[in-house]
Amino acid sequence: MTSSDEDLLASTRRALLHRIARAQRDGRAPSLVAAVQRQGRVAWSGARSCGEGRAPDDDTQYRIGSITKTFTAVLVLRLRDEGLIDLDDPLEKHLPGTGAGTVTVFQLLGHSAGLGAETPAPWWERTPGSLRPQLADVLGDRPKMHPAGHRHHYSNPGYTLLGSLVEAVRGVSWEEALRREILQPLGMHRTTGGPVPPHASGWAVHPWADVMLSEPAEDLGLMAPAGQLWSTTNDLLRFAAFLAEGDDRVLSASSVREMRAPAAPTETGSSGYGLGLQIVTGAGTVLFGHSGSLPGFVAGLWFDAEEDVAAVVLANVTSGPPVTTVAAELVRIVAEAEPRIPEPWRPLPEVDEELLALTGIWHWGTHTFTLVLLPDRGVRLTPSGGSGRGAVFTWRQDGTWEGQSDYYAGETLRVVRREDGGSVDHLDLGSFVFTREPYEAGAAVPGGVDAAGWRGLAD
Template sequence: MTSSAEQLLPGTQRALMHRIATAQSEGRTPSLVAAVRRGRERTVWNGSRSCVDGHAPDADTQFRIGSLTKTFTAVLVLRLRDEGLLDLSDPLEKHLPGTGVGDVTIHQLLGHSAGLGAESPAPWWERTPGALRPELADVLGEGTRMHPPGHRYHYSNPGYTLLGTLIERVRGERWEEVLRREILEPLGMHRTSPRPQAPHASGWAVHPWADVMLPEPAEDLGLMAPAGQLWSTTDDLLRFAVFLAEGDERVLGAASVEQMREPSAPTQPGDWDGVYGLGLQIERRGGRTFYGHTGSLPGFLAALWFSVDDDVAAVALTNVTSGPLIGALAADLVEIVADAEPRIPEPWRPLSEADQELLALTGPWYWGVRANVLRLTSDGGLEIRPLQGSGRGARFTARRDGTWIGRDGYYAGEILRVVRNGDGTVNHLDLGSFVFTRKPYDPEAAVPGGVDGGGWRGLEA
């Protein structure tokens, strides 16, 4: 057993160690390693358990991470979009012709709503050499279409094979070379690789009814590599979590990683607590939103979850085919830290300077008779929210033409305009055709349908 932490309270450290010890014991896994990060630069805890005394893995031990690889592939696709080389609404055929599924969009592939099959044709791709599937047709097979594109979420490993091939076609290089140059090197993830590098764990299967083990093969997945090939460490994956929470201009900016965290595919009944973004799983649990991904390949289970609001991320890796509920374990580690030692807010600080015209716009505005408040935010944007209770609201970012575009909430993508009178004074705000006025149904403003000339009145006898 190993653990190291100096920045968490002793009770929190013990709760974390107890949780992974229970997972290793009850999950009957040869070894398990986990780590927690709080903030940009602080790994505040790491711990491990092993069935062999003195041979526990540490933060530098590689494990296979399976479908966590998909998040890396999604980042590479978003980079192509940000460079203007493609649009997420583009049909696949525009950039990768001849697949037979060219009508599906890149966005649908990223969010698993393209309607493609979950797996490639037999034999089971995770446990056989990728050389058995040398062409995309061997990956897609004949039963490619399971659902109409865009109608529902249906997880698809072949879909991410298509995205990997798309990256290679646009870049003119192998997927793993693009990955190394554009993500791993800039983020300092030197212990993440397509093939294992010592020290690394070996994969095992544990008999369901007896305490005996069987080694699992570690196959090179060939064309399926962008869906699940990678090996990594807790140290590297926590670096990746910081990037996914905050962005990094060397890889993807904050706005693009925020887009990855937005739900992208229609949910099905029973799935309201779990949706998919662009290469990221999103789960609601106990009022807290988790972002990340889980992964599995024969002999390995992996999970990375982070909470943006709590500024906490956790990784759990183990070398067993079926054992601990690794996704629940990583989420539990986040919750243990976030609940026991809540994030201390940054000190409030005033703006360095305030635009006086924007400042004059702040305060109450009325949509009809509903009171809303417009605020100038610390990043220089605007935010409109109902004065009381929940309801329609959003944050807005300035555009060069003097208008504002909604970043989130009900008004995401909608345009906010300040409409002025001939003398330059403000008449009203136009938000997606909704008119917001300084007074309820202000007779001086351009209220749709006009305002009764008799004004406000009581009940007449």
């Protein structure tokens, strides 16, 4: 990818540089790199460093920690899309003898399997993976902390299990599957399991003095699927573009959208977790991505699918600048200063007269709804006044529609015709009857319609 700074206003570029400069100074990071992508193109990149000579840039590797989990989740969903596993499968079906019980693949992806957050001592992030040669060494004597499926509890060992699942089903190492199935197709040639020059070195900065201590960079062994990878801002923006739009060489658009759907509620009202993706809502926006940290490094990747803006921030310090917050702020700076210009309105390429006849006003009892025709024979049902349940429905080959969100997600909308086979009697939505008039006489309204009809108080 090539940077195209001219795509952003000078004032926006200065605001971005100012934000990362403050982050590097206030967070006392030896170096910090950042980049912003808009509509699939790198719109800005910048770096700050305490050192003399060559400054880090968009090709300098940093360790990305738990952003690795998102890559592992993509590998698992590929197995599902190929029909090799089901997300509701218990892990034991494909990886027997782990001691994790009947936790499902879905629960592991969304951190709701109830497993512990960390491995038994010693601290796995700062010791060689050879100390944990077996899954039993990763899970310990008490792998489950909570009942499966009851709550979100972030688990690094859970993603180790998912990496082992990938290896068991694919018959190759997790790293080989990653390289072959994600990195090569997306052109992410600077994302690797170990550091490849040019790369940053990891440092700890003393909390009470401006002095530094070198941090070890350990090979995590079995824990690699939870946090092993090294990458660059350039490569991670490629990954962000894929997570926003999908890529049929890796994972379809519908599957990456599935990753962005909350899998289990978290204990904070403004955040959630999908399938390998963190979700943050606030100020009318929703950001998707992941944070990452390992001794010597912190990383953040966020994207706004609505505005089509993504940002990555990487720093080589154990604790310092809040890079996940900074990355989110970089997205906000661009989205607010230069909001995305909407695509021009265009009419549908063709019209189906039979579908067109279904549009307009419908009533569920005395509640009024509007049915609007969408591209690809989809429809949107919207309650009048903005209150009530509505949804977008996609067309099925059998002539029905499937709900895509909220209350009606997965529910079937169908047209019910009268005995003459032509005229429409009503729409059926999961047993709810929608008629052209409220409690329309002669229509198949459950419970029937009073033959006396509507009346006033005097009646």
